[in-house]
Amino acid sequence: MNINWYPGHMAKTKKLLVENLKLVDVVIELMDARIPISSRNPDFDSLFNSKKRIWCLNKSDLADPIISDEWRKYYNIQGIDCVFLNSRSGQGIKELISNIETMMEEKFSRDAARGLRRRPIRAMVTGIPNVGKSTFINSLTGRSATRTGDRPGVTKDKQWIKVNKVIHLLDTPGILWPRLGDEKTGLNLAFTGAIKDEIMDLETIVAKLLEYLSCNYRKNLEERYNLTISNQTGIMLLEEICKSRGLLLPAGQLDTLKGSQKILDEFRGAVIGRISLEKP
Template structure:
């Protein structure tokens, strides 16, 4: 944990999006919460959890191809023990699509049965996919939709660009903006969100983020650093020495042979995001939740 904040970021449009989701969620039958399998706790928005209420709820762990498989298994067990329906997904490849659709249909069956009892047979099952930015919502929707889907025109009261996507005959998905929670109280979570691209690269302290990334790798998977950057034992003492060594090996030098540390940080970040450092899961099931005393932060902004 760092002493000074990595990021304080909650753009006004996200506060608006949260208010809109409050209204959207009243109109759907099943809620799909899309999480990043690398950071299931850090990418879980407590505001969304509060808004879900008693609606049928699916936790979908996306990007499992980028996460550690044993850690993903632990997270599946974690959610299952809480009585939460949980599925894994690689939205880019479409692996898991059929299972997701069948699960939505299963969870919506009580609602469908009520319609049938009332003589209502034409209404589609409606679902919403919620998640933070860059978690893969659009990719998932496009994957589910395929060439057979039709996107409706914007409906009155919807934010520009928000559309219902019809999947087959009986399912409609509502696309929504990615929403971060108002206050990132846990700077560990903030750093992990920054690493994975959920937070804009323009608004956080790159030095602190990369230091946390290096400290994590040094503690949990030091062999990855050694193999990727050909580091020697005396270059693996701490994050600062590792970063400078990486910079020298990658030619990040300025006049006088001094290492351009900022350039080295950006190389390391891109290597991580381009999967050059292997499959890594940062969040573990035994870590403390990122929000304080179970309280949902108050919305800020316009």
């Protein structure tokens, strides 16, 4: 797959991100809990280096809870602050707020010792397209949140949202481009919807997804589509599913495109089950 992210926009996006970074204390890095590796770009580690950071594994309601537990342990061992979120329901948001407050406590104590007045914590959200940044911001701030512009010392056009008395959030998230990498990363991004379907060959993508599922989530796949899996290829599985669902073109051939879209929708909606694509 040869995908060109944001042709011509990357430099501009990065410049804006760097500007916004200067304004905040904490970076809330959203990742997709199903693909914690593919949904973050290691290039940004250096960019966020000087900031306090918290990793949020969003869409955790779609991920395999057993694998998510493995990720939690893995991050804990490395001393990485992480929270699992469902931005649609708001699950995990309270824990996140409390973690951010704790994170800043030391600095505020130091400031207080120097006679400085306590000011709000400023945070911003970053993440790749479709990871849930807008949904997360809405969930974090709610409808009642007040938006404030024109704060002294802050660029005029920046909007801040009061999450609570102590945390203010920049209302424009930083869009990160995913890592340009190996085929596996590209596929994971495609499966989860981070890459627009229109620019992909859906049948090939779905055949790959079916291959992954037949190895790692065989039972889910068999139950959902009434299959008996032995050693079919992904394409064979796709065709079997189309056949059993009666997905036919007017001329009688299997409508594998329609079948692919259906399978992808069901995967993304966790209809096939809660599925993780990457393990620690």
